[in-house]
Amino acid sequence: MKALQQRVRRTIRRHALCPAGTRVLAAVSGGSDSVSLVRLLLDLSGTGGFQLVALGHVHHGLRETAGRDEAFCRALAERLELPLLTRRADVRGLAESQRLSLEDAARRLRYAALGEMADEAGADRIAVGHTEDDQAETVLLKLMRGAGTTGLAGIYPRRERVIRPLIDVARSDLRSYLRARGEHWVEDETNDDRSNPRNRVRHVVLDALEQAGGGNVRSALARAAALLREDAEWLDELAAAQMAMLATSCDDGLSLDVAGLQAAALPVRRRVVLRGLRAVAGGREVGLEHVEMVLAVLAGTARGADTPGSRVERRRGRLLLRQQGILTK
Amino acid sequence: MKALQQRVRRTIRRHALCPAGTRVLAAVSGGSDSVSLVRLLLDLSGTGGFQLVALGHVHHGLRETAGRDEAFCRALAERLELPLLTRRADVRGLAESQRLSLEDAARRLRYAALGEMADEAGADRIAVGHTEDDQAETVLLKLMRGAGTTGLAGIYPRRERVIRPLIDVARSDLRSYLRARGEHWVEDETNDDRSNPRNRVRHVVLDALEQAGGGNVRSALARAAALLREDAEWLDELAAAQMAMLATSCDDGLSLDVAGLQAAALPVRRRVVLRGLRAVAGGREVGLEHVEMVLAVLAGTARGADTPGSRVERRRGRLLLRQQGILTK
Numbered sequence: 249m250k251a252l253q254q255r256v257r258r259t260i261r262r263h264a265l266c267p268a269g270t271r272v273l274a275a276v277s278g279g280s281d282s283v284s285l286v287r288l289l290l291d292l293s294g295t296g297g298f299q300l301v302a303l304g305h306v307h308h309g310l311r312e313t314a315g316r317d318e319a320f321c322r323a324l325a326e327r328l329e330l331p332l333l334t335r336r337a338d339v340r341g342l343a344e345s346q347r348l349s350l351e352d353a354a355r356r357l358r359y360a361a362l363g364e365m366a367d368e369a370g371a372d373r374i375a376v377g378h379t380e381d382d383q384a385e386t387v388l389l390k391l392m393r394g395a396g397t398t399g400l401a402g403i404y405p406r407r408e409r410v411i412r413p414l415i416d417v418a419r420s421d422l423r424s425y426l427r428a429r430g431e432h433w434v435e436d437e438t439n440d441d442r443s444n445p446r447n448r449v450r451h452v453v454l455d456a457l458e459q460a461g462g463g464n465v466r467s468a469l470a471r472a473a474a475l476l477r478e479d480a481e482w483l484d485e486l487a488a489a490q491m492a493m494l495a496t497s498c499d500d501g502l503s504l505d506v507a508g509l510q511a512a513a514l515p516v517r518r519r520v521v522l523r524g525l526r527a528v529a530g531g532r533e534v535g536l537e538h539v540e541m542v543l544a545v546l547a548g549t550a551r552g553a554d555t556p557g558s559r560v561e562r563r564r565g566r567l568l569l570r571q572q573g574i575l576t577k
Numbered sequence: 578m579k580a581l582q583q584r585v586r587r588t589i590r591r592h593a594l595c596p597a598g599t600r601v602l603a604a605v606s607g608g609s610d611s612v613s614l615v616r617l618l619l620d621l622s623g624t625g626g627f628q629l630v631a632l633g634h635v636h637h638g639l640r641e642t643a644g645r646d647e648a649f650c651r652a653l654a655e656r657l658e659l660p661l662l663t664r665r666a667d668v669r670g671l672a673e674s675q676r677l678s679l680e681d682a683a684r685r686l687r688y689a690a691l692g693e694m695a696d697e698a699g700a701d702r703i704a705v706g707h708t709e710d711d712q713a714e715t716v717l718l719k720l721m722r723g724a725g726t727t728g729l730a731g732i733y734p735r736r737e738r739v740i741r742p743l744i745d746v747a748r749s750d751l752r753s754y755l756r757a758r759g760e761h762w763v764e765d766e767t768n769d770d771r772s773n774p775r776n777r778v779r780h781v782v783l784d785a786l787e788q789a790g791g792g793n794v795r796s797a798l799a800r801a802a803a804l805l806r807e808d809a810e811w812l813d814e815l816a817a818a819q820m821a822m823l824a825t826s827c828d829d830g831l832s833l834d835v836a837g838l839q840a841a842a843l844p845v846r847r848r849v850v851l852r853g854l855r856a857v858a859g860g861r862e863v864g865l866e867h868v869e870m871v872l873a874v875l876a877g878t879a880r881g882a883d884t885p886g887s888r889v890e891r892r893r894g895r896l897l898l899r900q901q902g903i904l905t906k
Contacts, residue, residue, distance in 0.1 A: 391716075392790040394797035396804030397726050448789035456785035460777035461721040468723035475725030475865070479808060479844045515808045536804070 259416045263405040266298035273371035276303045278317040278434040281377035284422035302331045302369035306361045335361035378412045381419040384469035401480040402473035487519030501528045504567040528569045532556035588745045592734040595627035602700035605632045607646040607763040610706035613751035631660045633694035664690035707741045710748040713798035730809040731802035816848035830857045830899040861885035
């Protein structure tokens with residue numbers, strides 16, 4: 249039990265998740281990961297240089313048991329004498345109006361709601377309960393889609409205000425910890441739904457990998473992700489610097505200097521194009537296949553490319569990324 | 578059938594595997610991959626700007642059926658009117674004397690023997706029959722060991738004289754092609770041996786991934802590997818350039834400039850250290866855990882590190898990588 253707390257503290261220190269004086273809001277769903285997160289942050293609160301100031305619960309309204317989960321979180325907060333903030337999210341509404349998957353819509357609304365609750369609680373960090381298991385599953389899901397270094401880098405220990413103190417810990421260790429403390433949690437019955445790719449990875453692929461590899465496959469995947477992240481972060485920094493030098497905003501989008509782009513090493517060039525496409529995509533998903541299409545325009549083997557939310561063409565030494573459909577929106 | 582040949586030709590062109598006038602020796606074991614390699618290279622020979630000049634077979638002497646395989650290759654070569662060169666390899670002997678795994682020893686001897694045969698045949702390229710399936714298996718095996726970008730980059734389409742024209746083709750497509758041509762092959766019964774990690778990945782993990790992912794998982798893994806390779810190759814180039822600037826040879830090893838190393842971005846720093854350790858390892862395997870130990874010495878959190886074949890210490894602004902046991906060898 250002590251070992252687990254030390255491990256979380258090490259993660260917090262190594263990635264500088266909580267600078268001195270940090271006020272943390274912990275996201276809580278009622279599941280074993282988030283209940284562990286709350287208990288562990290409470291254990292470390294104060295001595296760790298940070299303070300757990302509130303819990304935040306998002307009611308997605310998707311499952312019948314959502315009410316039960318909220319009641320569970322309320323009881324937990326009362327017992328631990330922590331304020332509980334809650335938000336309701338209209339996942340189905342957003343998914344339909346923006347043509348997003350339910351999963352994607354839920355994620356966006358969840359992080360938006362957590363941001364609001366953190367503001368309300370005066371918290372400068374939002375802790376979420378992702379574990380080593382989530383990391384391993386994410387890496388495999390990305391791999392199955394043929395992602396590159398950046399995608400395979402998986403879940404980051406920190407992204408802006410969001411921190412993940414449990415990212416180096418196995419879910420099974422968290423459950424042992426909760427059991428040893430006599431702490432309960434609620435099971436999310438949708439975790440068994442095999443129509444969800446993540447659940448298939450969790451129940452089928454990780455088992456097969458463990459059977460084939462013998463060792464601790466989840467840790468190995470997490471280690472691989474950490475190494476990839478190191479490369480990805482630096483390559484992304486280089487791309488951001490190049491982007492700042494090569495890109496110019498214009499009325500209907502963005503233009504990039506062709507000669508400068510062509511002089512950049514391919515890993516950087518690819519990432520600058522991705523950044524450019526994302527900048528004009530208006531929140532639409534941009535994939536590596538779109539980058540490929542634009543690289544063909546850049547190389548002169550294609551005349552133009554229609555990418556999410558924009559049209560890309562090459563003209564007079566500039567690569568033009570023009571937003572489409574602005575007026576009709 | 579035509580489509581398959583075009584695909585191989587595209588791989589050859591995209592990776593510039595065979596510059597005009599190239600003379601190619603094809604490695605042949607008798608299995609479906611290498612028989613396809615020979616037939617496809619023969620189909621493309623001449624028109625592809627290269628010529629298939631000989632077949633090379635290595636007799637590992639490990640399996641009882643090795644004699645049968647050699648006879649099969651001899652008959653194939655005679656029928657196709659191509660010279661067949663052969664070499665015997667003492668795999669067990671090398672494995673024991675160098676304390677290598679049988680797989681590792683076989684690989685080293687195989688490539689050495691292929692090099693000799695290529696010289697004998699006046700060939701400037703050695704074609705080997707690795708497929709998209711091998712690529713996918715390699716990526717998963719590396720992932721299970723927690724490798725980073727470079728390891729996960731998998732099998733390269735070309736490394737020095739060795740080329741892999743079938744690296745974008747699925748094994749099942751090759752077998753259909755052979756069947757359609759009425760061409761036979763021998764089955765390597767050790768491919769079913771589940772004590773071998775690669776076979777477990779082939780038969781268990783890839784099936785599970787396909788079940789979970791639905792789509793063509795092998796192609797996705799190959800695509801991921803190609804993207805990682807792009808990043809890895811450039812990072813390795815940067816590391817080679819840094820290495821040339823920061824390293825100095827000395828009597829008993831190598832020394833690296835500490836300030837220069839610390840100024841390098843972490844992905845580059847890690848790779849320079851790996852190169853340094855490999856340079857003094859005398860052929861021993863250097864792993865990422867050794868790089869980690871040396872980074873601790875560099876950061877001053879460890880006094881020294883014992884790495885394969887060498888001892889690393891920091892002294893007067895230099896990182897010293899000293900070969901050990903030179904005199905006692």
